[in-house]
Amino acid sequence: MQMRRHGSYLCAAVLLGTSLTIPAVGLNAQTTGAATVVKPPGNYTEGIILSMQVGSHHWHLDMSYDRPISTMQEYVQDGETGQNWSEMITLVTLKNHPEVSTAKYIGGIVQSFRAICAKVEILDLVTKTETDSLRQSVGLPASYQTVSALMQCDDPKPSSNPAIHVKKHEVVWFKGIQGWLTAYIVQRAWHSDDIGPDSILGSEKTRSEWREALDQITIAGLPDDKRSDLSNGNAGK
Secondary structure, X not given: OEOOOOOOHHXXXXXXXXXXXXXXXXXXXXXXXXXXXXXXXXXXXXXXEEEOEXXXXXXXXXXXXXXXXXXXXXXXXXXXXXXXXXXEEEEEEEOOOOOOOHXXXXXXXXXXXXXXXXXXXXEEEEEEEEEOHHXXXXXXXXXXXXXXXXXXXXXXXXXXXXXOOOOXXXXXXXXXXXXXXXXXXXXXEEEEOOOOOOOOOOOHHHHHHHHHHHHOOEEEEEEHHHHHHHHOOOOOO
C-alpha cells in the first residue's frame, strides 16, 4: 500500500505496488471537462471523461503522478489545495491492463482501511452495465461493466506523516470501470471532524448529487479506422 502525500488516509491507493497520472487532454477535453486517453501500440484510442464542474463546484488539477503501469491525477475544488481540502477527486488509469478487476482493486483499498479506522462501513454498493455511445454509434460492441462503492471511515489512527492531518470522519466513493484497453478507478473523497447537515453523511440530497456525478463519468473508445466513419456521418451504418 502506498500513501500519497496529501492530507487524508482516504487518499491512499492500492495500485498493484505503484501509483499513477493522466494528461488532461483528448476526447471531449473542454474547459468544463477533462479526458484521459489510453493510446497503446496499435490502432485504437480509449478515454475516460470526467466533468470538472460537479454540482456548484469547479475543480482543478492539483497533482499528477506517473508510474510504469499506471497514472493518477488529483483534483481539488477551486480555492483549495492538496494540503488544505474538503473534497478531492482522484482519477487512476492503469496502463493497458484491462484484465485488472476493479471490484477486487476497490475491495483491496477498503480492506486496508479496516486496519486504520476504528469503524469502516460500506454505505452503497452497485454493479452496472453501461454503454459507450461512441462505440455504439459505429456499430461496435458497446457495453462495459462498472462497480461503485461508498465507504465511510470513522476515527482513523493518527498518521506518522506530519503533513497528513487526519480528521474524524472520512468518506470515499469509488467507481471502477472495465474498459476494453484498460481499467479505471475514480475516487471522490470528503473528510471533516463534523458531520454537517449538507455533508455527504448528513444529507440525502448531497448523496444523490454525488451519485449522479459518479454516474456521469464514462468512457469512450474507437478504432482509428472508424473515425472517418464518424466524421463522414456514417456512424452505425
